[in-house]
Amino acid sequence: MxxxxxxxxxxxxxxxxxxxxxxxxxxxxxxxxxxxxDLGPIQIYLARHFGFCYGVENAIEIAFRTIEENPGKRIFLLSEMIHNPKVNEDLQQQGVQFLQDTYGKQLIPFETLTADDVVIIPAFGTTLQIEAMLREKGIPTEHYNTTCPFVEKVWNRSEQIAKKGYSIVVHGKPQHEETRATFSHASHHTPTVVVNDMTEAVELSKYITGEQPAAQFYEAFRGRYSQGFDIEKDMQRIGVVNQTTQLASDTQAISDYLKSVYIKKYQLTAANIAERFADTRDTLCYATNDNQTAVQGMLETPADLAIVIGGYNSSNTSHLVELCEAVLPTYFIDAAEKLISKETLLNRNWRTKEQFTVTGYLPDKEPLRILMTSGASCPDAVVESVIDRLASLYDVAI
Structure with missing residues (x-):
């Protein structure tokens, strides 16, 4: 690689x-x-796969090279390049400015951009509308595009099956940058709708089968479907693609469920399922899958707690927390400083985004067994700093 x-x-x-x-x-x-x-009083078990993935390293290399190649120019990022506070802070300290926040809220008006400016497209990609706007201003997008190749793979697969007459169901968080970008690219070619989870996939299926009246769809999925979408005509043939940082098992479960709906509705068999349902398993991101599988393997090791390290608005990191906390006490931190002392820790709830102090997070036992992993946008240096901090709390050296 x-x-x-x-x-x-x-x-x-x-x-x-x-x-x-x-x-x-x-x-x-x-x-x-x-x-x-094995540090004596504490034993830390590191997941088989964790940290920077191919797409993140690619994005970081392009971003810092862009800064070096454009001295004196104004350099902007459409939004956070990746969901890691350390990396984004470093870019800002180098003079890079963010045009939008992670949810698409405008921080700097696009109207202020000129053809002399440099605009970096983040690893999540961006919408076709924003790309067109930049080109109209004379700002080239291809030179400073850090879109992850595996995100682009989803876009390309969407286009391929669209040409065969399939509509697209995107499994993703509707407000996430990557989902917004994927929705834009897919809906340019074919009718597209977004589902956030299995609950919404089940709800969508009721409109596919006619169990729910079609008219209700447009309110239930408001803001989630492409312009001109017709629930009665556009869901006769579909393919499912995903936001690459979702739980791979969740995407597969949603795809399998919707596939079963089509098999039942149209009396299909393995021989003719492709008439109604496209096979899109090849769009699952290898790094997301490896990291999640590694966590599942890690969780087979008996332990007292888990620590997951990464950006708080990182989708892939949140899913690692989700997997761990289903099995044992889990703490979500973005830096070693969140380990305030041996008694207290500053934890983050991945669902509510609430940050709060936890007391007594380290059980009084020896050896203490800790499982540890990090998100795909978390630098290894941050993981080492967390290990160093834990070691210092027990007066041991690495």
Whole structure:
């Protein structure tokens, strides 16, 4: 796999050694057991796969190269390049300005942009409308586009099945940058609708089967469907694609469920299911899948708690927290400083986004067994700093 040139401050000698050793021992990535760091009074089990993925490293390399290549120019990002506070703060300190927040709220008016400005498209991609607006202003989008190749793969697959007459169901968080971008690209080619979860997929199925009156669809899914969408005509043939940072198992479950709906409604078999339902399993992101599978493997190790590290508005990191907290006490932090002391920790609720202090998060036992992973946009250096902090709380060295 390509090696990217990212700032050395994001790297970790400790984590690199661990990852390189696991890579040599497990070239086919078949072993999802965690790596043990035995520090005596605490034992830290690191997930088999965690941290920067291909798309994130690609985005970071392009962004910092853009800064180097354009001295004296105004440089903007459409929104956060990735969902990690450290990386975004570093870019801002280099003079990069954000045009929108992560939910699409305008921070700097597009009207202020000129052809002399540089605009970086984030790893999540952007809408066709914004791309067209930038081109009209004379701002090239292809030179400074950090869109993840696996996000683009979803767009390309959507276009392919659209040409075969399928409509698109996008499994994603409706307000997420990537979902908004994928919706824009898919709906340019074919009728498209967004579902957030299985509950909404089940609700959508009731309009597909006619169990719910068609007229109610337009209110129930307001803001989630493409212009001119006709629930009675446009859902006769579909394919399901996803926001790549969703739980892969959730996307597969939604796809399998909707597939069963079509099999029942149209009396289909394995031989003719493609007449109504497109196979889109090849759009699931490898890194998201690897990290989630690694967490599932890690959770087979008996432990006292889990710590998940990453940006608080990172979708892929939140799903790692979701997997862990279903099994054992789990704490979501974005920096070592959130480990205030041996007694208190500043935790984040991934659902409500509430941040609160937890007392007694480290059980009084020895050895204490901790599972640890990080999101795809979290630098390894941050993971090492968390390990260092835990070690210091127990007066041990790494």
């Amino acid at each position: 390509k090696q990217f040139n990212v700032p050395t401050g994001y790297r970790s000698g400790l984590i690199s050694d661990i990852k390189n050793r696991r890579k040599e021992q497990d070239k086919l990535k078949k072993d999802f057991t965690p790596t043990l760091l």
